[in-house]
Amino acid sequence: MRLHPMFAALRRHKAGVVLIALQIALTLAIVCNAIFIIGQRVQTIGRESGMDESDVYIVSQQWVGVENAEDDASVAKLDALQREDLAALRNMPDVAAVTPTNSVPLYNASWTGSVSLKPGNGEYDGSTPGTAYVSYYDVDDQALAVLGAKLVEGRFFHADEVIHVGGTDARHAKVMVISKALARKLVPDGSALGKALYIDGTTDPITVVGVLDTLQAPANVTKVPWNTVLMPVRLNSFFSRYAVRAKPGRLDAAMKATPDVLYKTNPMRVLDEYSVKSFAAVRRDAYQSDLSMAILMGAVCVILIGVTAAGIVGLTSFWVGQRHRQIGVRRALGARKVDILMYFQMENLAIAGGGAAIGTLLAIVINFWLMRNFDMARLPLPWIGVGIVAVLVLGQLSVLSPARRASNVPPVAATRAG
Amino acid sequence: MFGYYLELALRSLKRSPGLTVLMVLAIGFGVGASMTTYSVLRAVSGDPIPWKSSRLFVPQIDAWGPGGRRDGNTEPPDALTYIDAMALMRDHRARLQSAIYMIAPSIVPEGSGKHPLNVTGHAVYNEFFPMVEAPFLHGGGWSADDDKRRAAVAVITQRLNLKLFGGADSVGRTINVAGKAYRIVGVLGDWNPMPRYYDVFNSGGFSTDKDDLFIPFDRAIETGVTRDGSTSCNVSPKDPGFVSLQQSSCVWVSYLVQLDDMAAVASYRQYLDGYARDQQRAGRFAWAPNGRLYDVNAWLAVQQVAPRDTKISAVVALGLFIVCLVNTVGLLLAKFLRRSGEIGIRRALGAPRSAIYAQFLTEASIVGLAGGLLGLLLTGVGVLAMGSMLPRNIASLARIDMPLLLLTLVVAVVSAVLAGLYPTLRASQVQPAWQLKSN
Numbered sequence: 001m002r003l004h005p006m007f008a009a010l011r012r013h014k015a016g017v018v019l020i021a022l023q024i025a026l027t028l029a030i031v032c033n034a035i036f037i038i039g040q041r042v043q044t045i046g047r048e049s050g051m052d053e054s055d056v057y058i059v060s061q062q063w064v065g066v067e068n069a070e071d072d073a074s075v076a077k078l079d080a081l082q083r084e085d086l087a088a089l090r091n092m093p094d095v096a097a098v099t100p101t102n103s104v105p106l107y108n109a110s111w112t113g114s115v116s117l118k119p120g121n122g123e124y125d126g127s128t129p130g131t132a133y134v135s136y137y138d139v140d141d142q143a144l145a146v147l148g149a150k151l152v153e154g155r156f157f158h159a160d161e162v163i164h165v166g167g168t169d170a171r172h173a174k175v176m177v178i179s180k181a182l183a184r185k186l187v188p189d190g191s192a193l194g195k196a197l198y199i200d201g202t203t204d205p206i207t208v209v210g211v212l213d214t215l216q217a218p219a220n221v222t223k224v225p226w227n228t229v230l231m232p233v234r235l236n237s238f239f240s241r242y243a244v245r246a247k248p249g250r251l252d253a254a255m256k257a258t259p260d261v262l263y264k265t266n267p268m269r270v271l272d273e274y275s276v277k278s279f280a281a282v283r284r285d286a287y288q289s290d291l292s293m294a295i296l297m298g299a300v301c302v303i304l305i306g307v308t309a310a311g312i313v314g315l316t317s318f319w320v321g322q323r324h325r326q327i328g329v330r331r332a333l334g335a336r337k338v339d340i341l342m343y344f345q346m347e348n349l350a351i352a353g354g355g356a357a358i359g360t361l362l363a364i365v366i367n368f369w370l371m372r373n374f375d376m377a378r379l380p381l382p383w384i385g386v387g388i389v390a391v392l393v394l395g396q397l398s399v400l401s402p403a404r405r406a407s408n409v410p411p412v413a414a415t416r417a418g
Numbered sequence: 419m420f421g422y423y424l425e426l427a428l429r430s431l432k433r434s435p436g437l438t439v440l441m442v443l444a445i446g447f448g449v450g451a452s453m454t455t456y457s458v459l460r461a462v463s464g465d466p467i468p469w470k471s472s473r474l475f476v477p478q479i480d481a482w483g484p485g486g487r488r489d490g491n492t493e494p495p496d497a498l499t500y501i502d503a504m505a506l507m508r509d510h511r512a513r514l515q516s517a518i519y520m521i522a523p524s525i526v527p528e529g530s531g532k533h534p535l536n537v538t539g540h541a542v543y544n545e546f547f548p549m550v551e552a553p554f555l556h557g558g559g560w561s562a563d564d565d566k567r568r569a570a571v572a573v574i575t576q577r578l579n580l581k582l583f584g585g586a587d588s589v590g591r592t593i594n595v596a597g598k599a600y601r602i603v604g605v606l607g608d609w610n611p612m613p614r615y616y617d618v619f620n621s622g623g624f625s626t627d628k629d630d631l632f633i634p635f636d637r638a639i640e641t642g643v644t645r646d647g648s649t650s651c652n653v654s655p656k657d658p659g660f661v662s663l664q665q666s667s668c669v670w671v672s673y674l675v676q677l678d679d680m681a682a683v684a685s686y687r688q689y690l691d692g693y694a695r696d697q698q699r700a701g702r703f704a705w706a707p708n709g710r711l712y713d714v715n716a717w718l719a720v721q722q723v724a725p726r727d728t729k730i731s732a733v734v735a736l737g738l739f740i741v742c743l744v745n746t747v748g749l750l751l752a753k754f755l756r757r758s759g760e761i762g763i764r765r766a767l768g769a770p771r772s773a774i775y776a777q778f779l780t781e782a783s784i785v786g787l788a789g790g791l792l793g794l795l796l797t798g799v800g801v802l803a804m805g806s807m808l809p810r811n812i813a814s815l816a817r818i819d820m821p822l823l824l825l826t827l828v829v830a831v832v833s834a835v836l837a838g839l840y841p842t843l844r845a846s847q848v849q850p851a852w853q854l855k856s857n
Contacts, residue, residue, distance in 0.1 A: 015751055015840070015844065016748060016751060016752070019744055019745075019747055019748035019751070020748065022744050023741055023744045023745055023748070026737060026740060026741045026744065027741055029737075030734060030737045030738065030741070033734070034734055037730070062524060062536065064524040064526060064534040064596075064597065065524075065526075065596075065597040068642065068644050068660075069642070069659060069660075070657075070658040070659040071659075165658070166658045166659065167658075168655065168658045168659060168660075168662075168663065169658035170654050170655075170658065200654060238644065263533065267533070268526075268534065269533075269534065270524045270533070270534045270535060270536040271533070272535065272536055285809070288807075288808070288809045289725070289727055289808070289809050291807070292727075292804070292807035292808050292809075293727045293730075293731065295807060296455075296731055296807075297731075297734065299451070300451060300734055300735060300738050303447045303451060303738060304738050304741055306447075307443075307444050307447065307448070307738075307741060307742055307745050308741065308745065310440045310443070310444065310745070311440075311444070311744075311745035311748050311749065313440075314436075314437055314440050314748065314749045314752060315748045315749070315751075315752050317752075318752030318753075318755070318756060321756065322755075322756070366737075370730065373729075374726045374729070374730055375726070
């Protein structure tokens with residue numbers, strides 16, 4: 001096939017060629033980045049929290065008219081209230097296990113700090129070997145059953161290891177259970193089991209007695225989501241939070257019965273519409289913005305591809321109309337139908353190819369800009385490769401119908417005006 | 419003449435319905451997507467108090483020094499320590515000022531059988547209300563004297579008033595806040611500025627909780643009304659408890675001042691600097707003064723209250739809009755040039771170039787108007803969809819109003835006319851003689 005007539009024709013339609021190429025370039029650049037964003041969000045949403053999430057719900061409540069002080073008497077009183085609640089919840093027929101907790105994975109409340117293999121390392125530091133940023137969960141000995149996390153080394157807490165302190169009391173328990181990710185970070189070659197760790201720059205050693213396979217941090221901890229620490233501590237404050245595992249299939253019943261059970265234990269408390277929340281809802285809230293971003297980007301991609309395809313169809317149809325006579329001449333001189341078809345397909349391939357070349361550059365530029373301003377990751381080149389193939393195919397498909405119409409122009413058109 | 423162009427345009431659009439529909443769809447979707455994301459962007463990056471934002475400032479004092487920062491950051495902490503906030507209140511150097519901390523006490527409604535409820539609010543000084551120009555329905559704020567006496571007074575919003583008193587004028591009545599009786603002195607109308615510029619530290623700018631209760635700061639501290647919200651510590655407090663927190667270097671108090679002119683701003687800057695220098699001399703700070711004084715908009719920018727996703731979405735939607743415009747240019751070009759013959763005849767019959775311009779730009783603007791109407795519909799659908807998709811604290815902010823609707827139409831028409839410029843130029847360059855000959 002000789003390409004000369006094609007380029008000669010293209011030269012006569014500079015504006016149209018430039019417009020189609022530009023449109024394809026912009027489409028490629030935006031769709032590549034948008035799909036990359038979707039991919040990242042979907043990956044984020046799909047992460048395993050390390051919990052057995054079904055049948056788990058969270059109760060957050062606060063007592064009314066209690067002294068929120070941290071002297072021993074007040075703390076003892078607050079702890080008594082909390083133990084009453086725990087007993088009442090554990091007595092519910094639909095409940096399998098309950099633990100007090102400050103937060104759970106993906107929940108919108110976090111207690112964060114740093115741990116170190118050395119005592120008194122007062123500075124927050126996550127980059128030095130043997131130190132790490134962490135999120136804390138203060139729970140009791142029932143937490144493993146509630147969370148359904150997998151213990152891969154050592155043991156979980158014993159009931160007599162659980163201490164109780166005021167909400168801002170810095171005293172710590174003697175033992176802790178950590179996530180495998182944290183264990184690896186602190187002791188890259190070997191086991192962290194039995195090691196003494198120091199938290200938040202303090203000098204009291206805390207022994208690692210167990211390692212969990214995976215346990216994610218709360219939702220607002222985005223930078224280091226896998227370094228988690230469980231401590232056998234009941235926090236005593238004017239509010240409390242409980243993580244509850246319902247018996248299999250009894251989640252709704254247990255959740256529904258919870259407010260009445262708690263009010264019956266002690267009516268002087270606040271429970272509102274968000275107080276009893278299933279873990280499914282916790283997960284949904286945690287990833288809501290990622291999900292909406294993915295949907296929005298998806299919608300933009302669909303519109304973009306539709307508009308570009310329609311644009312190609314429109315302009316090519318116009319060209320076919322304009323070159324009606326030229327096509328007739330070529331047919332009269334012996335060009336077959338398939339030659340005309342191929343001609344328009346090739347023409348589009350050339351334009352789309354040019355557009356894709358510019359689009360590749362543009363995609364990288366946009367990605368760099370997003371990286372600079374919005375902490376985006378680098379767009380992997382294979383993504384752009386897939387994008388290029390996609391826009392070329394899009395161009396070929398869009399041009400198919402006008403090209404077929406062109407190939408149906410009879411040779412006799414050469415003798416007519418127009 | 420315009421009527422004639424209108425008729426010509428409509429006839430031409432009817433002649434090639436496919437192309438016309440394509441153009442209208444392209445503009446409609448482009449405008450719809452852009453306006454939907456813009457409505458969210460506008461909500462999260464808006465000025466919460468436009469008439470006054472340049473006179474309200476957030477002071478920062480570096481209570482941590484270089485040791486409290488990581489990763490090369492040089493900004494002081496985002497809030498004040500209790501010690502510094504109280505020193506600033508005592509010195510009282512601004513025209514109006516208030517230390518602010520977030521509270522979420524329980525309220526026990528009167529009458530038996532009602533469960534206690536939780537309200538969110540802030541402990542503030544009397545000058546807070548005139549400073550933020552909070553609109554009172556009944557009564558007003560409390561006095562400086564009330565602050566001094568640590569009076570048990572409260573300002574509530576109409577929302578809470580409705581819940582507790584059925585919406586009646588409740589000034590003078592009492593409510594039970596965290597177990598203590600407070601006398602209501604004022605009821606605020608519907609007031610919930612977003613971003614919550616007076617307490618970005620705790621709200622991050624946006625909060626689903628509405629501020630329903632305000633009580634005097636010193637009274638709240640004295641009676642130990644627990645703070646709700648964040649506490650950032652460089653060094654943990656020595657002892658547990660609220661009192662120990664007040665003596666620590668942890669930051670948890672927001673602060674807002676009103677400074678009416680450049681001179682006042684300059685002298686307040688000087689004052690902050692002098693204060694930090696005094697602290698350095700006294701040995702409390704072992705570093706040079708590193709204070710800041712941002713006005714409301716600068717503060718919102720520094721704190722990056724507008725979510726990144728919103729900005730990315732807006733940029734991507736703008737890209738989509740550009741593609742739609744390029745597309746429209748191409749389609750208009752095809753459409754106009756297809757009528758070269760008609761143009762040739764009109765020119766030959768004596769129509770000047772300007773008449774061709776007018777005719778084709780009229781046609782482009784009709785396409786723009788139709789696209790705009792479709793865009794309006796799609797923006798409506800888009801904003802509704804965003805409402806159900808976005809996180810709750812942002813979703814409630816995206817809404818449709820008259821300015822947005824007008825803007826949608828204007829953007830659609832203006833962009834269609836812009837898109838029509840080049841094709842019109844090409845159309846007007848058609849040589850009448852050549853066209854007449856070839857036909």
